[in-house]
Amino acid sequence: MARKIQPEPFRIRMVEPVTVPDRQQREEALIKGHFNMFGLTSRDIYIDLLTDSGTGAMSKQQWSALLRGDEAYAGADSFFALKDAVREVLGFDYVIPAHQGRAAENVAFGTLLKKGDVIPFNMPFDTTRAHIFNMGANPVDCVIDEAFDPGSDHPFKGDVDISKLEGVIEQYGKERIPLIMVTVTNNSGGGQPVSLANLRAVSAVARREGILFFLDAARMAENACFIKLREKECADMTVAGILRAMMDCVDAITVSCKKDPLVNIGGMICCRSEELYQKLLPRVILYEGFVTYGGLAGRDLEALAQGLKEMTDEQYLAHRIAQVAYLGDILDDGKVPFVKPAGGHAIFIDAAAFLPHIPQRYYPADVLGIEIYREAAIRGIGLGALAFATEDESTGEILMPRLELFRLAINRRTYTNSHMEYVGESIVKVYQRRDSIRYGLKVSYAPPVKGLHHFLAHLEPFDLK
Numbered sequence: 001m002a003r004k005i006q007p008e009p010f011r012i013r014m015v016e017p018v019t020v021p022d023r024q025q026r027e028e029a030l031i032k033g034h035f036n037m038f039g040l041t042s043r044d045i046y047i048d049l050l051t052d053s054g055t056g057a058m059s060k061q062q063w064s065a066l067l068r069g070d071e072a073y074a075g076a077d078s079f080f081a082l083k084d085a086v087r088e089v090l091g092f093d094y095v096i097p098a099h100q101g102r103a104a105e106n107v108a109f110g111t112l113l114k115k116g117d118v119i120p121f122n123m124p125f126d127t128t129r130a131h132i133f134n135m136g137a138n139p140v141d142c143v144i145d146e147a148f149d150p151g152s153d154h155p156f157k158g159d160v161d162i163s164k165l166e167g168v169i170e171q172y173g174k175e176r177i178p179l180i181m182v183t184v185t186n187n188s189g190g191g192q193p194v195s196l197a198n199l200r201a202v203s204a205v206a207r208r209e210g211i212l213f214f215l216d217a218a219r220m221a222e223n224a225c226f227i228k229l230r231e232k233e234c235a236d237m238t239v240a241g242i243l244r245a246m247m248d249c250v251d252a253i254t255v256s257c258k259k260d261p262l263v264n265i266g267g268m269i270c271c272r273s274e275e276l277y278q279k280l281l282p283r284v285i286l287y288e289g290f291v292t293y294g295g296l297a298g299r300d301l302e303a304l305a306q307g308l309k310e311m312t313d314e315q316y317l318a319h320r321i322a323q324v325a326y327l328g329d330i331l332d333d334g335k336v337p338f339v340k341p342a343g344g345h346a347i348f349i350d351a352a353a354f355l356p357h358i359p360q361r362y363y364p365a366d367v368l369g370i371e372i373y374r375e376a377a378i379r380g381i382g383l384g385a386l387a388f389a390t391e392d393e394s395t396g397e398i399l400m401p402r403l404e405l406f407r408l409a410i411n412r413r414t415y416t417n418s419h420m421e422y423v424g425e426s427i428v429k430v431y432q433r434r435d436s437i438r439y440g441l442k443v444s445y446a447p448p449v450k451g452l453h454h455f456l457a458h459l460e461p462f463d464l465k
């Protein structure tokens with residue numbers, strides 16, 4: 001297959017040296033880290049694709065913006081710089097900074113949810129889901145069925161199935177549904193985008209029923225870029241225009257600014273109505289800090305304001321989407337199974353198809369993580385049973401997720417296309433020796449936190465017959 005390389009639209013004038021630990025060092029690191037990718041240290045790793053969250057490179061404009069930071073406790077100039085950027089890029093009048101995405105979720109969900117509530121989603125990400133559980137509420141997946149078929153090349157596998165959404169509203173009643181939320185792009189389902197037509201359809205349902213509509217907008221610019229590339233009606237719009245059209249569908253967004261907004265730390269809630277804004281403020285003070293800094297330094301707010309303006313740059317986005325697709329093409333050439341089409345921020349390897357001889361209860365996605373690290377000192381993360389299996393509280397039955405994925409998240413503006421070649425070719429080597437990988441994992445320690453134990457779990461390999 002012809003691979004398409006899009007050259008990097010930046011020059012690299014500051015470098016961070018990295019080395020490849022030898023095999024013995026890797027084995028020691030695995031043991032020390034309890035075979036959990038979160039247990040490895042940065043020094044143990046050559047290419048770190050654990051997450052695209054807060055791991056990107058800031059531009060020189062962002063670094064210079066840091067010096068403008070106004071560190072006043074209340075009403076800092078830097079807050080107003082952020083407010084202006086949010087109004088210009090996203091069209092919301094109100095913004096509440098928070099120290100990261102889950103902090104924004106804590107403020108929003110802690111204010112708006114109560115025990116027994118139900119939140120319809122396309123699919124929530126793990127920390128989002130855990131925050132909903134933490135309030136005694138439950139998310140319900142309403143994503144289209146194609147999301148669960150890694151081989152389907154549906155262009156918008158993050159879309160909500162409107163009949164599933166209406167079914168949930170009918171089943172639980174809108175009194176138990178304080179908000180509907182859609183994750184763009186759908187991280188838990190392979191970084192797949194949601195179409196503008198679908199956002200408009202969800203918005204129509206939410207307005208008809210009088211339910212608030214929120215986006216988890218961590219990867220909103222990548223989503224807008226996919227809409228431009230794949231939704232015929234939007235081909236002539238700019239990415240910035242599409243992003244505004246996405247925002248016009250919703251009442252509010254929570255954002256992990258560590259993703260598309262191109263900063264290493266930060267989060268925010270943006271909303272349209274003063275009433276909702278006022279309602280959210282007390283919890284910001286309780287958990288984050290005063291409402292004009294929300295746990296961030298003034299300099300962080302400046303870098304974020306600049307990052308918001310940079311994230312819709314079409315050359316940057318074209319390279320980003322193409323770089324992920326390029327890694328996908330290398331894997332495809334080596335017949336490695338992954339979720340098609342390639343995601344916006346990551347490749348999600350189908351671990352169930354890669355290691356079909358390892359039962360899901362023995363965590364094949366996490367075994368794959370260990371083997372890829374062993375092979376090439378590359379770190380990714382399993383997003384399968386270890387992260388998403390739940391227990392049915394009434395029967396005690398363990399409910400397995402429908403997908404067993406291993407994610408390689410590409411850091412923004414950090415790695416080159418030749419790093420992608422190293423990653424792709426190393427994984428193809430692991431695929432070629434897949435039949436010899438004959439062990440599973442058991443959890444020897446797990447903290448008692450529903451939905452989050454994979455971050456801290458200790459794992460132990462054991463041989464499979």
Ligand SMILES: Cc1ncc(COP(=O)(O)O)c(C=O)c1O
Pocket residue numbers: 053100101102103125127128183187216218256257258266267
């Ligand atoms: C879709 C999505 N929502 C929310 C979060 C949480 O954001 P943060 O890590 O900034 O707390 C993440 C983090 O990966 C995410 O991918």
